[in-house]
Amino acid sequence: MKPYSLILFDYDGTLCDSREAILATFERTFQYYQEPIPPLEKLHQVVSHGLIMPEAFKVLKPELTPEGITEWVKSYRDLYDQNAYHLVKPFPGAKALLMNLKARGKTLLVMSNKGIRSIEMSLDYLGFTPYITLSLGDGSPLLAGLDKKPNPISYTKVIQPAFAHTTSAQTLMVGDTTMDIQYAHNCEIDSCWAAYGFGSAEAIRPLKPTYEVNALSELEKIIE
Known part of the structure; x- marks a missing residue:
């Protein structure tokens, strides 16, 4: 092992357990549009693959037009921010880990x-903001x-220039x-799989x- 100085964390399924919040918001979104809620198994599948929201709605409601997907994604996010962020729970030890790493x-x-x-709402709610x-x-x-x-472009165009000393x-x-x-x-960087999260070993x-x-x-x- 080698020491690392710049740590990139995914959020859902890595720092916090947001599965309940995500599933609840998918259900509320379909209810908002008065559409049948997809089977729970299909919703879990979308979450475990880590699909971005437009891709998730392509899977869950394939007949949506691109404009429809944009509208549904906006509705999903509005409903999430209004009703679901408080359902997000930090994984055990998350705040202590961030605090210790920041102190080091x-x-x-x-x-x-x-x-x-x-x-950003969730970081504030969970008390993580001071460490990020x-x-x-x-x-x-x-x-x-x-x-x-x-796609690695966020790393090469944003992260690397902002933290050029690393x-x-x-x-x-x-x-x-x-x-x-x-x-x-x-990105040609090392990775750590959070096996306790949403992804599958297979x-x-x-x-x-x-x-x-x-x-x-x-x-x-x-x-360390």
Whole structure:
């Protein structure tokens, strides 16, 4: 193992358990449009694959037009921010881990495909904001016009220039889905699979993440 100084955290399924919030908001979105709610198994499948929201609605309601998808995504995010952020629970040890890493001089980022407004509300609600140097998500001005994970452009065009004192060898991506591990591969940085999160071993282990943890408490040893 080697020490890392820049840690990129996915959010959902990595720092916090937002499954209940996500599932509840999918249900509320379909209710809002007076459409049948998809089977729970299908909703779980969308969550476990870490799909970005437009792709999720393509799967859940394939007849939607591109304009319809945009509208549904906006409704989903509005409903999430109004009703669901308080359902998000930090994984055990999340706040203590962030506090300890920050105290040791580590730079901590959130790198997610989740809407940035939802991320920032949740960070504030859970008390994580003081430990995070930069949060990046869908709708972040810094990511305007850039493709989402697993495309590495957010790393090469935003993160690397902003933290030029840190090399790729000192950077670690921590995430729970194939999107996160593939993003790390594409960025040519090390990865840590949060096996306690939403992703499946069958999908992720073939991608050969650098590390695998079953709890956040195991991450501190890897980073140091």
